[in-house]
Amino acid sequence: MTAAVTPEKPELPGVSGASKKNEEAGTASLRSVARTYAERVRGGELGALPAVLGLIVLCVFFAALRPVFLSELNFANLLTQGAGSIAIAMGLVFVLLLGEIDLSAGYASGVCAAVLAILLTDQGWPWYGAVGAAILTGTVIGLLLGLLVAKVGIPSFVVTLAAFLGFQGIVLMLLKEGTNISIRDRTILAVANDNLSPALGWLLLAVGVAVYAAIQLRQNRNRRHRGLTTAPLALLAVRIGGLAVLGAIAVHLLNQERSRNVIVDSLRGVPIVVPVIAVLLVAGTFLLQRTSFGLHMYAVGGNAEAARRAGIDVAAIRVSAFVICSSLAAVGGIIAASRGNSVDPNTGGSNVLLLAVGAAVIGGTSLFGGRGRVVDAVLGGMVVAVIQNGMGLMGYSSGVKYAVTGSVLLVAAGVDALSRRRAVQR
Amino acid sequence: MTATPILELRGIDKSFGSVRVLHDVSFTVHPGEVTALVGDNGAGKSTLVKCIGGIHPIDGGEYWCEGRQVQVHSPRDAAALGVEIVYQDLALCDNLDIVQNMFLGRERRRGLVLDDATMEEMAAKTLEGLSVRTVKSIRQQVSSLSGGQRQTVAIAKAVLWNSKVVILDEPTAALGVAQTAQVLELVRRLADNGLAVVLISHNMNDVFAVSDRIAALYLGRMAAQVSTSDVTHSQVVELITSGRSGDLGLAHSNGATA
Numbered sequence: 009m010t011a012a013v014t015p016e017k018p019e020l021p022g023v024s025g026a027s028k029k030n031e032e033a034g035t036a037s038l039r040s041v042a043r044t045y046a047e048r049v050r051g052g053e054l055g056a057l058p059a060v061l062g063l064i065v066l067c068v069f070f071a072a073l074r075p076v077f078l079s080e081l082n083f084a085n086l087l088t089q090g091a092g093s094i095a096i097a098m099g100l101v102f103v104l105l106l107g108e109i110d111l112s113a114g115y116a117s118g119v120c121a122a123v124l125a126i127l128l129t130d131q132g133w134p135w136y137g138a139v140g141a142a143i144l145t146g147t148v149i150g151l152l153l154g155l156l157v158a159k160v161g162i163p164s165f166v167v168t169l170a171a172f173l174g175f176q177g178i179v180l181m182l183l184k185e186g187t188n189i190s191i192r193d194r195t196i197l198a199v200a201n202d203n204l205s206p207a208l209g210w211l212l213l214a215v216g217v218a219v220y221a222a223i224q225l226r227q228n229r230n231r232r233h234r235g236l237t238t239a240p241l242a243l244l245a246v247r248i249g250g251l252a253v254l255g256a257i258a259v260h261l262l263n264q265e266r267s268r269n270v271i272v273d274s275l276r277g278v279p280i281v282v283p284v285i286a287v288l289l290v291a292g293t294f295l296l297q298r299t300s301f302g303l304h305m306y307a308v309g310g311n312a313e314a315a316r317r318a319g320i321d322v323a324a325i326r327v328s329a330f331v332i333c334s335s336l337a338a339v340g341g342i343i344a345a346s347r348g349n350s351v352d353p354n355t356g357g358s359n360v361l362l363l364a365v366g367a368a369v370i371g372g373t374s375l376f377g378g379r380g381r382v383v384d385a386v387l388g389g390m391v392v393a394v395i396q397n398g399m400g401l402m403g404y405s406s407g408v409k410y411a412v413t414g415s416v417l418l419v420a421a422g423v424d425a426l427s428r429r430r431a432v433q434r
Numbered sequence: 435m436t437a438t439p440i441l442e443l444r445g446i447d448k449s450f451g452s453v454r455v456l457h458d459v460s461f462t463v464h465p466g467e468v469t470a471l472v473g474d475n476g477a478g479k480s481t482l483v484k485c486i487g488g489i490h491p492i493d494g495g496e497y498w499c500e501g502r503q504v505q506v507h508s509p510r511d512a513a514a515l516g517v518e519i520v521y522q523d524l525a526l527c528d529n530l531d532i533v534q535n536m537f538l539g540r541e542r543r544r545g546l547v548l549d550d551a552t553m554e555e556m557a558a559k560t561l562e563g564l565s566v567r568t569v570k571s572i573r574q575q576v577s578s579l580s581g582g583q584r585q586t587v588a589i590a591k592a593v594l595w596n597s598k599v600v601i602l603d604e605p606t607a608a609l610g611v612a613q614t615a616q617v618l619e620l621v622r623r624l625a626d627n628g629l630a631v632v633l634i635s636h637n638m639n640d641v642f643a644v645s646d647r648i649a650a651l652y653l654g655r656m657a658a659q660v661s662t663s664d665v666t667h668s669q670v671v672e673l674i675t676s677g678r679s680g681d682l683g684l685a686h687s688n689g690a691t692a
Contacts, residue, residue, distance in 0.1 A: 303530070
């Protein structure tokens with residue numbers, strides 16, 4: 009289901025949704041689609057609903073109290089602030105899907121960022137080589153963690169807690185006891201600090217919407233051709249139109265001049281991290297929703313024994329989840345390094361991991377495994393970023409910000425646990 | 435009686451360490467028939483089924499399939515012969531939908547991408563062939579199904595692969611009255627469609643309701659394999675509890691009669 013790309017209606021059953029009767033093929037009515045959705049929500053499958061509602065409420069709240077929250081400058085800031093932890097959260101979705109946890113993802117991103125900085129600055133590598141090496145470092149870390157969990161059988165909580173401490177030490181050693189390395193490579197700096205030209209922003213949006221529409225319509229036509237039930241065209245129109253409208257509003261806002269002093273420096277366009285995150289989102293969603301590998305991931309998370317009997321290599325799935333998680337953590341580390349213009353022992357440390365786990369869970373990924381999507385990381389990551397950003401604007405100390413973010417994580421985990429209980433009781 | 439049995443075991447022996455679980459067990463299964471496999475706890479029903487399914491290798495005896503002697507060393511071998519087992523704990527993933535569960539581990543793909551439309555078509559066709567009308571949508575998650583519906587999905591999953599022999603391990607053990615009737619009806623329909631069905635059950639009512647033939651195990655030996663119409667309730671209970679009933683069953687030393 010590529011429905012995940014439409015953030016405004018994330019849980020609507022897609023073309024392959026739950027809205028059809030198997031004896032009578034045809035187009036499901038819009039009303040029956042809505043009813044099925046309502047049933048699922050009542051049955052405890054909240055999906056991304058809480059995150060979307062939370063995002064709207066928070067935005068209205070902060071906008072009412074601090075009008076500057078809605079400024080174009082702040083909107084762009086919000087996106088670049090959230091991007092690093094969104095990338096890490098995307099990786100965590102894979103691990104959480106299996107009912108495991110990776111507590112070391114934050115510091116793994118730190119280690120990878122340190123590798124990047126050292127290769128770029130001390131060794132003078134070109135940016136692509138350094139980025140490749142940083143991501144490879146993440147892959148190796150993930151392989152190690154995954155093998156310890158899946159083959160040796162140590163609980164992931166313990167393995168990654170040990171790694172959490174270990175990687176913290178490795179970062180310190182790599183950075184020669186806490187000096188920081190500044191990054192001067194223009195390409196790397198551009199990721200979180202530069203913008204697409206306004207025209208390119210529009211072009212990418214147009215291509216994205218067109219491809220999405222083409223995939224959806226083709227799928228629909230294929231299903232109608234075979235006599236399978238299809239989603240109503242109105243729903244497709246809402247989805248495609250929603251993506252186009254929301255995308256257009258975002259691109260339009262980001263294309264406004266947001267520099268305070270235009271003569272010194274012009275600042276307009278979509279931040280480069282946005283398409284980077286979008287590509288990760290599409291790739292991750294494709295992997296989870298459209299391939300056997302993704303299906304096996306859900307199967308192992310839902311019932312590992314059933315997956316084993318179905319001939320799925322459960323250990324391999326476990327290992328690959330950790331590999332994906334740490335590799336995406338490396339991407340998060342690169343974004344963080346770009347945004348900070350440097351790497352220091354705190355890169356990927358302090359609250360980075362908790363915010364990322366919070367992002368995934370707030371977005372609707374279950375801590376019990378078997379339920380979650382990559383888009384959850386984006387939605388939840390935006391909620392976390394809005395809280396951090398909005399409370400910063402209101403002048404609260406970081407102490408209060410931590411406490412509030414922690415409470416939101418707890419509420420999200422509570423909603424997860426309760427909705428699961430509700431689903432089990434039926 | 436049909437010409438060749440689809441599955442025939444001759445003189446199967448199986449021991450776990452020093453414990454001899456199956457003694458010289460012979461067992462035949464015919465297409466188009468429901469064969470009930472009965473016996474008390476520990477009589478060897480599960481072991482026999484696992485031998486048939488290739489989970490336990492047999493120590494001695496012959497395994498014949500469609501008139502040819504075959505070697506079955508793994509579940510894969512059994513599946514290749516068209517033998518599918520539906521276990522008591524159903525081995526379904528709650529978080530996946532019916533189609534995904536039916537194809538789990540054997541998905542249809544087009545290139546890299548899952549071919550959802552084809553799988554949905556095949557699943558719908560299979561369920562239709564079994565006259566299953568109780569599920570609202572084949573795209574609903576298994577977590578939203580009742581016990582009987584889950585059993586139906588598990589059975590349909592076994593049938594999907596052109597299987598010839600379907601072995602059901604206590605399919606009605608955890609079900610209510612209406613759902614039991616539903617599943618038994620499905621079991622009967624499988625046989626009527628030409629499959630050979632082996633039904634393991636403790637419930638005499640179920641056994642007499644659907645089976646054509648009853649095989650009773652007693653302490654690891656095949657006490658008797660008889661036509662359901664030839665025996666009474668109490669005779670079967672006697673076969674299960676003491677291994678013999680009148681002139682049926684095990685003689686004093688050896689030699690099963692049928």
